[in-house]
Amino acid sequence: MSEGARHANSRPQGSRIDPYFDQYAERARGMVASEIRALFAVTARPEIVSLAGGSPYVTALPLDVVGNMVGQLITDRGSVALQYCTAQGDTGLREKICEVMSLEGIRAHPDDVVVTVGSQQALDLITRIFVDPGDVVLAEAPSYVGALGSFAAYQADVVHVAMDDNGLIPEALEQAIQRLTAAGRRIKFLYTVPNYQNPAGVTLAAERRPRILEICQAAGLLIIEDNPYGLLGFDGDPIRALRADDPEGVVYLGTFSKTFAPGVRVGWAAAPPAIRDKLVLAAESAVLCHSSFSQLVVREYLATQPWREQVKDFREIYRQRRDALLDALSAQMPDGCRWTTPAGGFYVWLRLPEGINSKAMLPRAVSSRVAYVPGTGFYADGDGTDHLRLSYCFPPPDRIREGVRRLASVIEAEIDLCATFGAMPPHGRTGPDTPGPGDL
Amino acid sequence: MTELDHVVVLAGGLSPERDVSLRSGRRVRDALEEAGVDARIADADATLIPSLLADPPTAVFPAIHGSYGEDGAIREILALVGVPYVGSVASACRGAFDKPTAKALVAAVGIATPESVTLPREIFHDLGATAVIDRIIARLGLPLFVKPARGGSSLGASPVRTAAELPTAIVSCFAYGDTALIERLIDGTEIAVSVVDLGDGPHALPAVEIVPTAGQYDYTARYTAGQTAFYTPARLPDAALDTAAKAAASAHSALGLRDISRTDLIVSEFGEVYFLEVNVSPGMTETSTLPMALDAAGHAFGTACLTLLRLAAARGS
Numbered sequence: 194m195s196e197g198a199r200h201a202n203s204r205p206q207g208s209r210i211d212p213y214f215d216q217y218a219e220r221a222r223g224m225v226a227s228e229i230r231a232l233f234a235v236t237a238r239p240e241i242v243s244l245a246g247g248s249p250y251v252t253a254l255p256l257d258v259v260g261n262m263v264g265q266l267i268t269d270r271g272s273v274a275l276q277y278c279t280a281q282g283d284t285g286l287r288e289k290i291c292e293v294m295s296l297e298g299i300r301a302h303p304d305d306v307v308v309t310v311g312s313q314q315a316l317d318l319i320t321r322i323f324v325d326p327g328d329v330v331l332a333e334a335p336s337y338v339g340a341l342g343s344f345a346a347y348q349a350d351v352v353h354v355a356m357d358d359n360g361l362i363p364e365a366l367e368q369a370i371q372r373l374t375a376a377g378r379r380i381k382f383l384y385t386v387p388n389y390q391n392p393a394g395v396t397l398a399a400e401r402r403p404r405i406l407e408i409c410q411a412a413g414l415l416i417i418e419d420n421p422y423g424l425l426g427f428d429g430d431p432i433r434a435l436r437a438d439d440p441e442g443v444v445y446l447g448t449f450s451k452t453f454a455p456g457v458r459v460g461w462a463a464a465p466p467a468i469r470d471k472l473v474l475a476a477e478s479a480v481l482c483h484s485s486f487s488q489l490v491v492r493e494y495l496a497t498q499p500w501r502e503q504v505k506d507f508r509e510i511y512r513q514r515r516d517a518l519l520d521a522l523s524a525q526m527p528d529g530c531r532w533t534t535p536a537g538g539f540y541v542w543l544r545l546p547e548g549i550n551s552k553a554m555l556p557r558a559v560s561s562r563v564a565y566v567p568g569t570g571f572y573a574d575g576d577g578t579d580h581l582r583l584s585y586c587f588p589p590p591d592r593i594r595e596g597v598r599r600l601a602s603v604i605e606a607e608i609d610l611c612a613t614f615g616a617m618p619p620h621g622r623t624g625p626d627t628p629g630p631g632d633l
Numbered sequence: 634m635t636e637l638d639h640v641v642v643l644a645g646g647l648s649p650e651r652d653v654s655l656r657s658g659r660r661v662r663d664a665l666e667e668a669g670v671d672a673r674i675a676d677a678d679a680t681l682i683p684s685l686l687a688d689p690p691t692a693v694f695p696a697i698h699g700s701y702g703e704d705g706a707i708r709e710i711l712a713l714v715g716v717p718y719v720g721s722v723a724s725a726c727r728g729a730f731d732k733p734t735a736k737a738l739v740a741a742v743g744i745a746t747p748e749s750v751t752l753p754r755e756i757f758h759d760l761g762a763t764a765v766i767d768r769i770i771a772r773l774g775l776p777l778f779v780k781p782a783r784g785g786s787s788l789g790a791s792p793v794r795t796a797a798e799l800p801t802a803i804v805s806c807f808a809y810g811d812t813a814l815i816e817r818l819i820d821g822t823e824i825a826v827s828v829v830d831l832g833d834g835p836h837a838l839p840a841v842e843i844v845p846t847a848g849q850y851d852y853t854a855r856y857t858a859g860q861t862a863f864y865t866p867a868r869l870p871d872a873a874l875d876t877a878a879k880a881a882a883s884a885h886s887a888l889g890l891r892d893i894s895r896t897d898l899i900v901s902e903f904g905e906v907y908f909l910e911v912n913v914s915p916g917m918t919e920t921s922t923l924p925m926a927l928d929a930a931g932h933a934f935g936t937a938c939l940t941l942l943r944l945a946a947a948r949g950s
Contacts, residue, residue: 208863209846209863225853226855228853230652553805556788610754614757614804615800
């Protein structure tokens with residue numbers, strides 16, 4: 194035996210590194226290291242063209258002006274900005290939020306609004322107050338990964354409802370409700386991103402909106418309308434919100450992450466009074482109160498800066514990038530690929546040729562210096578292997594074109610591999626299939 | 634021994650093991666700082682060479698895993714820049730990183746390694762996947778283990794128990810490389826034996842036995858604390874431990890490695906020890922086996938890193 198081995202303790206000591214491993218709640222079972230998440234650690238490097246993350250292009254903000262504004266805010270009202278506030282949020286900010294929502298036809302009183310840490314916390318609070326383990330949540334197929342994460346954390350059973358290029362299909366919704374109700378399942382709410390949906394990029398058609406409201410009203414089903422991209426449409430005026438036509442049946446979630454900056458972490462929920470009261474109490478137990486500083490920064494920004502003009506600038510930047518992505522896809526994608534044409538927002542949803550698995554392809558894409566998000570991250574049931582999400586919000590147009598060129602080569606090679614071996618089932622363990630918020 | 638002015642820990646890189654490398658690098662850096670050394674982390678990017686030239690460190694501790702870190706490329710750069718570094722020279726890394734080459738070199742000095750074939754992606758395309766796969770199974774039988782010829786952290790690696798699983802395993806392997814190493818799977822006790830040279834020649838550290846709580850020792854089991862139980866030393870008969878220690882030391886020597894390596898082995902139910910692969914830049918994370926082995930041998934992690942850097946500095950560039 195070697196010297197080192199002789200030095201060792203003769204009695205083997207077993208270790209699992211984490212002494213509390215067996216103490217975790219069932220809901221933490223999926224919180225594990227993931228190959229896919231490891232790949233996204235590479236995508237923040239400048240050598241990689243990342244079409245994966247959904248980071249807004251905050252560089253377009255007048256950062257010097259915002260900086261001066263924030264400094265002045267502390268000088269003038271630091272004793273308020275650096276103090277606790279109420280769990281419902283700053284009254285002045287809630288008044289401003291009502292003005293923002295009025296652009297989408299919503300008539301709300303500041304009392305209807307609860308300020309949250311991004312709209313993600315609103316999702317968490319909504320799920321917390323409504324969902325018991327095993328309850329059904331209806332969500333579009335595909336659906337926003339952050340929402341699926343919240344639903345999973347509260348052990349909801351997510352049932353996906355089909356979409357097409359015009360958004361959620363009313364007949365599919367109606368059938369899902371009938372089927373689940375007949376099976377004795379408790380459906381707690383419908384979660385929908387009606388405008389420029391993440392990840393699909395599609396928008397719920399105007400003629401479908403009354404029908405969706407009608408179906409949910411008939412079933413007594415609450416709608417959670419998540420609308421982070423509503424003011425980022427490329428054509429025409431903002432689309433009328435679902436809540437504008439049914440304030441008692443719809444909880445509206447909004448955020449300043451896309452129209453101002455995600456770093457301030459300010460979002461909100463506008464809810465019927467009874468739900469609002471529970472959200473306030475849930476928020477209080479979760480965080481006591483939100484950041485007074487962030488809330489006053491946003492309030493000051495809305496009150497003193499030309500924020501509507503800034504949103505127009507954002508829209509133009511994203512429209513140009515959307516065009517660059519769509520043009521490059523048309524020019525370079527192999528036969529068999531299909532993709533959506535978003536009229537706003539951040540994302541294109543691309544369907545791969547038959548037999549190609551977007552999750553299996555990701556390591557090869559990252560090796561080729563391009564990244565996307567595999568479609569599986571947007572389904573709670575393992576579906577989505579044949580899709581991927583492309584984001585155009587952050588990289589400039591020339592980088593988008595280069596990214597598509599690289600991706601097209603990767604898909605071509607994948608088609609060849611598929612022809613050699615045939616279509617492959619998904620491989621490997623589950624785990625987070627999407628980047629973290631900081632992975633560009 | 635040479636005093637260290639300041640040192641650089643190389644971590645990151647562009648391989649899928651970047652995240653693991655950053656964790657390894659931070660742990661080495663923290664241990665060195667705790668030992669009183671001025672240590673900073675540097676990535677393998679366009680700033681590396683200018684920064685090394687502008688402010689040459691006393692020595693470099695490479696903690697980059699996967700390509701760049703283990704294929705010799707970054708060591709060539711360090712040699713070109715003229716800074717001393719811990720670990721093996723580039724030519725030895727190239728032989729060790731390529732698993733089929735390493736298997737052949739260690740087999741040549743009498744160490745058992747599972748029978749295998751190494752095939753590039755093109756051969757399946759040109760000759761027909763079905764015909765090639767049929768011959769693999771006819772020759773090697775089942776079960777099998779498929780992994781990329783180059784790479785680590787179990788990325789793209791999977792066991793194959795039935796013939797139907799083999800095509801999927803090969804395709805998964807090709808996600809991380811263009812050449813597949815397909816070897817007979819030996820059921821047994823999985824152990825990792827690290828070899829370090831702290832100035833008195835290379836010594837094998839106590840074997841660390843690896844027992845995933847569920848299924849395979851894959852990426853999730855490696856890097857999720859609690860998903861794998863580690864026993865140090867491994868719960869094996871002394872004879873098997875002795876054979877494993879000698880195999881790791883022999884592999885280290887046969888591959889021309891220097892300072893530090895980790896050899897992954899399987900000990901069959903009959904006590905036979907099989908070489909699987911060797912790592913020239915072993916993981917240094919909280920769930921990595923080399924720091925566990927150092928601890929079991931009575932070496933403080935930071936002190937061992939410090940000693941390796943001092944020896945490298947004394948050796949020069």
